[in-house]
Amino acid sequence: MKKHIFGYPQIFLFSILILIQSCADSDHAIKMKGSDTEVNLAVNLAEEFSKENADFSIAISGGGSGLGITALLNGQADIANSSRPLTEDEIDLFKEKNIPLRTVVFAEDATAFVVNKDNPIDSINLKDLAEILDGTQDSWSKLSNSNLPITIYGRQSSSGTYSFVKKKLKIKFSQAAKEMTGNSQILESVKLDKSGIGYVGAGYISQNTNVQQGIKVLKIIDKTNTAVSPLDQEAIRQNRYYFQRPLFQFIPESSWEKVEPFISFEKNTKGKALIESSGYYVIH
Structure with missing residues (x-):
């Protein structure tokens, strides 16, 4: 049986x-x-x-x-x-x-970048995203009225997502980035931290409304100055989202x-x- x-x-x-x-x-x-x-x-x-x-x-x-x-x-x-x-x-x-x-x-799949639901930004360009993740920008003041320091929640170096984001943005991650063991831990951390930003597999969150509560999925402004969401299935099918793989x-x-x-x-x-x-x- x-x-x-x-x-x-x-x-x-x-x-x-x-x-x-x-x-x-x-x-x-x-x-x-x-x-x-x-x-x-x-x-x-x-x-x-x-x-x-x-x-x-x-x-x-x-x-x-x-x-x-x-x-x-x-x-x-x-x-x-x-x-x-x-x-x-x-x-x-x-x-x-x-x-x-x-x-x-x-x-x-597409990699989604998430912030706390109370973060006022809805989208981010590639330059700012790279500077946040490599530690060049350490405060949200450039992108919003908030002066909160930026807290990065990322993955360990054994993660394919870690390698993918690093390669796409051509950066080295900030040494201050907190290494999480998976999507769940990143999302839970960002939900509890108004200064947080993290990255997770879009497939992990797109079909689960409970997972999406407490976070905001950022649109990525690509090199054509177009803001595209990783949850936009048609954009993914047309290969228009910068972080798909x-x-x-x-x-x-x-x-x-x-x-x-x-x-x-x-x-x-x-x-x-x-x-x-x-x-x-x-x-x-």
């Missing part, structure tokens, strides 16, 4: 672990680790997949893209969810360990036969509908 066991730890733990379990043998037991951006989507997909495939169990944990990739290198995962491509160093490590990989790009799954060749039914499910009509209903975007 199939059963679903979900464990949602407190937001201050280093990872999220969810077990979707059935009467599975080792050939149908999948371990998926990595990106905190992708973890909610992975859970939604795994839940629906397990309804049609009672002989599979899928264990899912977040904690960051880098952690998932490391788990692959150590033989501790079948799928690494990653919100960034592999680095040159990681590619070399997989070659050294003779671990051939398959890469699946199964969805697209593909989402990856890296799979060792040795695990491919086992995980291929799940990957196929992600790509079928039901899987694509789930991706979109979860607040993410289908790769066309």
Whole structure:
């Protein structure tokens, strides 16, 4: 008899672990680790997949893209969810360990920048955003009537979102930035801090009105001087939002036969509908 066991730890733990379990043998037991951006989507997909495939169990944990990739290198995962491509160093490590990989790009996401609901600004340009995150601007006075100091809530360096934002803005993050372990912790911190700013996966917040309470999602003013929201699905489809990106799954060749039914499910009509209903975007 199939059963679903979900464990949602407190937001201050280093990872999220969810077990979707059935009467599975080792050939149908999948371990998926990595990106905190992708973890909610992975859970939604795994839940629906397990309804049609009672002989599979899928264990899912977040904690960051880098952690998932490391788990692959150590033989501790079948799928690494990653919100960034592999680095040159990681590619070399997989070659050294003779671990051939398959890469699946199964969805697209946008990174949202959030402030406290009482912050008067609604949008921000790329220059100001870069100067805030690298510490050049340390007060909200330039952008509003508030003289509050700016508090940055970001991710650890193992996070794909951390690497993505750093690369897109061509910055080094301020040493004063507070390193959070995931989307939930960033959002809760910004809700409680009128001076706060943070960045999270847009898919994490777009379909959950409870998560959106207490925060404001900023529109990003791009190089064409157009303000675009990461929650504007049409803008994402037209590739007009500056901080949008593909989402990856890296799979060792040795695990491919086992995980291929799940990957196929992600790509079928039901899987694509789930991706979109979860607040993410289908790769066309």
